[in-house]
Amino acid sequence: MKLRERIDALKKPFGKGQKWERFAPAVNAFDTFLFVPNHTTHKGAHIRDGVDLKRTMVTVIIALLPAFIYGVYNTGYQYFIQSGIAFTFWDALLHGALKIMPMVVVSYGVGLAIEFAFAVYRGHEVNEGYLVTGLLVPMIMPVDIPLWMVGLSVAFAVLIAKEAFGGTGMNILNPALTARAFAFFAYPTYMSGNKVWVSEASNVDGISGETILGSLAAGNDVSYSMFDMFVGAIPGSIAETSTLWVLVGAAILILTGVGSWRIMIGGVLGAAATAFLFNLWGANALMSFDWISHLVVGGFAFGIVFMATDPVSAAQTTKGKWIYGILVGIFCILIRVFNPAYPEGVMLAILLMNVFAPTIDHYVVEGNIKRRKKRLNASLTPAS
């Protein structure tokens, strides 16, 4: 194994007691991507499952790819359609790639730099969680966002939402959504309105890049067919428009067991039921917006499949996952209907439930503790 020997030689100065030992996590992060290490079990079970965090996170990335690639295509498609230029499939893909790949590079670059720095500083290995976050961030941003804003949002999310709480596994809020929320609240004039959702919309006159929820909130009608909304040929954040390709990702997550189907189903049930009730009420355009369409438009599908299921920021108990999922669905529709300033509810709904997830778990676990206490008391008082 020649390559292996070479790497071992290169890693020598980073070994225990060597000059650059402190930087070992940074080097290991690259090495373990090439090779699964030769570590063997030294206590506990002598055999271990084939799964590890890399495998899990890469599976999530695979699940994200269909939506991502469609998002790249749709970016170009929206641009060419709205500006009335003739185009081919490859033109659209190329246009999208030129817009989006720099965002991906910035997101990974800034985020991983911070992650590596903290791994070296804290002396632990680099966790793979950011591989997913780093791809999610550009996927949920508006396409015309400047790169520096992406970088700043990522830095805020990783530093404040993740590392400040102790790093991977400790964060309360989903980091990718935090980045999105930061951009939204820090640059509201930029992030709302109808100019950022289509590529070049702010530079080219005549492009109206309104999102469906945006136009509904403004009291206008929807000008897209159900089919377009389902496939995703509509303006919106880069990769959340296509319910179809999000569902493909959901299938991958559920089939592999990596994503929680309980949260997904719970979310859909919660949102559908709430939207259905509002349909019956029907006091404004968003209330009477068909409940099925509510599930299809905006970021709901993407959020519930890829963001709400983040195992760290979601509820962790089985029962808690149901409650959490259902509440995300309910709050998403509530925010959409009652908050005209921000018609997309799923981001805030998930962040809100992220905050409450530990409380949900607390009560579920407390139920278990109470059952045990009750059993103890029953055994102390002999049956008469």
Place this chain on the structure above:
Amino acid sequence: MSADITLRKGLAIPLEGDANQTITLSKSTNIFTLYPDDFHGVVPKMIVKEGEPVSLGQPVFFSKKFPEIQFVSPVSGTLSKIIRGAKRRILAIEFESDGKDKSVQHNVAALDELSADEVKSHILLSGCWPFIKQRPYDIVANPNTTPKAIFISGFNTAPLAADVAFVLGNQQKDFQYGIHVLAKLAPKVHLSVAADDTSFLSSVNGVEIHRVKGIHPAGNVGVQIHHIDPVNAGETVWVVCPEDVASIGRFFSTGAFDPSRTVAVVGPVVHQPSYFKTRIGAAVSPLLEAAGVKAATQVRIINGDVLSGVATHADGSLGFYNNTLSVLAEGNRYRMFGWLPFVGSKIFSMSRTSLSWLLPKRKYALDTNMNGEERALVVTGEMEQVFPMDIYPMQLLKECMVQNIEKMEGLGIYEVAPEDFALVDYASTSKIEAQAIIREALDVMIKEVG
């Protein structure tokens, strides 16, 4: 037959190298060893000195905390060596057998005439007491307590573990007698058998029989206790392995300690996995030679099953409790891009990130590779998937790590043993050492609560 208890959670790891049901009388070397570490928490106080002669069944050391618990020699001959580690801690006690098996004879009256205390003192004197372990804490039972019940698991579900009914094949009488002995010590004796059991175990007298359906860890006595009569704070139950029940029974009918063991030598690198008749503390090398270990690989030899056993080495000996000796290839090799999902169907995974789930009948030659590095706890739900108890495993582990005693009690620390977390070790994406965490937590509880 129908099951009394049906467990849907768990994992059957399809490991190669299950034992053929044949028993061979094993040759053995003349060296036999006792490892005090087999008796967790026992601080040994030597009775016999190095070089002194011993008889089979003669006490050689006792527990510092409970001096009435004695540990006896498995052979007659001499106590040849006491191997000590740091701070003079005793690691191993070696005996040189003279091959005569001259044994200590006890006068045991008929069982019907013995009171509970007399039965207890007989067991203590015989050297059979360490066969009785207690929950909570998973340690040798405290002889000063009366348990609310004694539990025996009549089937093994751990990967490749010895088949209980087969091991007990011609010891049915001793087993039944052992049950009668144990019945003197506790108000109730529970025996769990597999739901499809057709062996003599289903018709043993003097016990409450529970038919348990499910995959590993359904055979773990701790899981069975949890579903039959869970341990509350302040309560104690005792557990005994089936072959040890027969040994206790044999002592009461013959008056002599019987150190014999039927051991399954198993594992993917074993040529002819099968059963061997040997005894406690026998060197493992003749067993491995007889079963044949595929050479040219570094191997891990494990006293016990691959999930909860204790590693030993080629010059080591059988432990006090185990009747499974597992052999695995060491996995100290690199795998290029080994983390890629859906590549390489030879990787077995509980999650469906390997295509192994498309081949449900396939068996795997798993080795000791960690298959990744330790990470922060990220994935949730996988521990619950292999934990068929009304306990939140991850929450309990976290409270154990921070040693929050009140929370540990509330979340069920009294009901678990490290072996119940063996599959958590196995399944954890973040490669945490759950068994070690639980063991440490139980030790804290012993110290703080007692």
